[in-house]
Amino acid sequence: MVPSVQYLSKAIIDVLTYFGWTYVSILASSDDTLPSVMDEFKKEASRHKICFASSTILCYKDNFIQIIKNLQSYPKAQVLVLFVNLQDLEDLLNEAHELNAFFIWVVSTPWKVPINILKKYNQSVGPIIIIQMRSYPLQRLNEHFQAKMKADSYTIMNLHREHQIPPSPKIMFAVNAAYAIAYALRDMYNATCPNVSSDCLVRNRETFMTVLTNTRFNAPFILSDVQYTVGFDRNDNGLALYDIFTIQENNGSLHFQHIGSWANKLTLNTSQILWEDNMVPKSHCSKTCGEHEMKITDQGNPCCWDCVKCDQDEVLINNLTCKKCDPGFQPNIDHNNCSELPLVYIQWGDGLAIGSVCISCLGILSTIFVVGVLVWNNNTPIVKASGREFCYILLSGVLLLYIMTFFFIAQPSVVICSLRHLGLATSFSICYSALLTKTNRITRIFTSVKKGIAQPRCINLVSQLSICLALVTCQLMGLSIWLIVDPAEVTESISLDNKYRILKCRAGDMMILFSLLYDVLLILLCTAYAFKTRKYPENFNEAKCIGFTMYTTCIIWLAFLPISYVTFNYPKVQVPTLCASVSLCAFVILGGVFVPKLYIIFYHPEKNLKSHQWWKGVSHVDSSHGTTGEVFQSH
Structure with a gap:
């Protein structure tokens, strides 16, 4: 009927767990079965991740002062779990008081702690929690015992009065055991052999044990206001019921204060426990790790880390x-899970994007205005002398450069990526092929004049347009073949600082830079021809304008290419920078080549007359190439 010591271990562990005490010291007396009880507790506690700073079995020759000092060497283990007899408990409390040691005393005892322990306990040594098996006085048995003693001899009566022998708490379990057997016999007899002699019970011992372990009844001879069920668990052990006490001071005297109980689960009234500063003492080896911190445990002691x-x-x-997030992911705010990096690409609502679009729209309107003016003055000498067809080709290239801003700011897709790849390089090639054709023609004409050679070949309109078209076609065919071999795709790359994903065309930026190499070659050749014509007669104004345009373009490109490469991983900076650079190149062409013409048309219309001396040489050659006539007249 006495519960297994496993229940006592579970009750103690539940108390330790309730208060968060995971690092304790254990003491056990060497007598009786207490060391084995301590071993059982250690096994059960280890399964609940409770660790031990020290584990000591007390012997009668031990120096308790040294034991207390050893316990003090583990300041993080504030809790002492005691499986000790009454004498050892008294000695430990005395020595702790002498050494001014402070612990949380968890005392376990299968039977009732005597009242005289109150005389040995001092509150300065720390709070004490007592876990003991519940037992009740058997009033009718005590009355029977007292009557029996009176009927016995005088000697026995005097012995009882002298020593005041209290009833043993174990008597309750003996009485319960007798009743359990009686109930089991009755139930078995009624079920198996009610009409047969009681000998049948002897022949069914196994059946009797089964009936006995299933017996349940209210305990006899206990107070009327207490319900206590007698029975057995699945391991045929008696059901456990423990009371939990603490010692408190009231009106200057110490007394036992009932604070809870344990019957397969813990019930505590913590308001009855008077902690110092109203704070539950701590007893664990290591502090709780903070946010985003992992434990590195001691392999020999999982409670310390x-x-x-x-x-x-x-x-x-x-x-x-701790685990590093996969590429493309980042820790969330709580650092307990990985989330995808934010997807970044230039959007229409971004400030830089709005600025780029505004610049582009201004350029488009300016280009349309220039085209309108030239068309309105299409048959005037200044338009005809500049080569009307080349003017319109050049303006179409400039217009495409402004339009490219919209393709670069648009969200990347297969179509957008393809148009970016084809459009930018082709737009530049249209502009610089037209300028290269014009400067090459001027150079060849002046060279032939200096050498006294007849008019050079391929300077008429059809030949010049064919050369310009061939230069643009080379660029366009190369880009088309490249796209067929390596089609455009939309991919996601990760920024260098691994803070965001970049939505972009696959290899788009580097592909665009490579595709511009052809345009760089056109720019260099055009600049070289413009440089060669820098000393030609002052009245040949267009060569000087083209020269100024190409010098400025080279400066822009020297800045544009490095910036585009450096901002490779920053799309919200790179794309507006690219758009601004492209628009600036278009403005340079528009301003350098066409503003002088507009100036004459609007402010000096008298110079835009065929009879004016500046255009005297126009009649000597094709009217669409009046500059050629100018050259011949100058020489």
């Missing part, structure tokens, strides 16, 4: 492990 903070790019997947 160091806290190490995870790196910023790591998440805490459990208390013991």
Whole structure:
């Protein structure tokens, strides 16, 4: 009927767990079965991750002062779990008081703690919690015992009066055992052999044991206001019921204060416990790790660990492990899971994008205005002398450069990526092919004049347009073949600082830079021809304008290409920078080549007359190439 010591271990563990005490010291007396009880507790506590700073079996020759000092060497283990007899408990409390030692005393005893322990306990040594098996006085048995003693001899009566022998708490279990057997016999007899002699019970011992372990009844001879069920658990042990007490002071005297009980689960009234500063003392080896910190445990003692903070790019997947997020992911705010990096690409609502679009729209309107003016003055000498067809080709290229801004700001897709790849390089090639054709023609004409050679070949309109078209076609065919071999795709790359994903065309930026190499060649050739014509007669104004345009363009490109490469991983900076650079190149062409013409048309219309001396040489050659006539007249 006495509960197994396993229940006592579970009750103590539940108390320790309730208060968060995971690091304790254990003491056990060497007598009786207390060392084995301590071993059973240690096994059960280890399964609940409760660790032990020290584990000591007390012998009668031990120096308790040294034992207390040894316990004090583990300041983080504030809790002492005691499986000790009354004498050892008194000695430990006395020595702790002498050494001014402070502990949380968890005393376990299968039977009732005597009242005289109150005389040995001093509150300065720390709070004490007592876990003891519940027992009740058997009033009718005590009355029977007293009557029996009176009927016995005088000697026995005097012995009882002298020593005041209290009833043993074990009597309750003996009485319960007798009743359990009686109930089991009755139930078995009624079920198996009610009409047969009681000998049948002897022949069914196994059946009797089964009936006995299933017996349940209210305990006899206990107070009327207490319900206590007698029975057995699945392991045929008696049901456990423990009372939990603490010692408190009231009106200057100490007394036992009932604070809870345990019957397969813990019930505590913590308001009855008077902690110092109203704070539950701590007894654990290591502090609780903070946010984003993992435990590095001592392999020999899982209750002791160091806290190490995870790196910023790591998440805490459990208390013991930090893990770096996969590429394209980042820790969330709580650093307990990985989330996808934000997807970044230039959007229409971004400030830089709005600025780029405004610049582009201004350029488009300016180009349309220039085209309108030239068309309105299409048959005037200044338009005809500039080569009307080349003017319109050049303006179409400039218009495409402004339009490219919209393709670069649009969200990347297969179509957009293809148009970016084809459009930018082709737009530049249209502009610089037209300028290269014009400067080459001027150079060849002046060279032939200096050498006294007849008019050079391929300077008429059809030949010049064919050369310009061939230069543009080379660029367009190369880009088309490239796209067929390596089609455009939309991909996601990760920024260098691994803070965001970049939505972009696959290899788009580097592909665009490579595709511009052809345009760089056109720019260099055009600049070289413009440089060669820098000393030609002053009245040949267009060569000087083209020269100024190409010098400025070279400066822009020297800045544009490095900036585009450096901002490769920053799309919200790179794209507006690219758009601004492209628009600036278009403005340079528009301003350098066409503003002088507009100036004459609007402010000096008298110079835009065929009879004016500046245009005297126009009649000597094709009217669409009046500059050629100018050259011949100058020489």
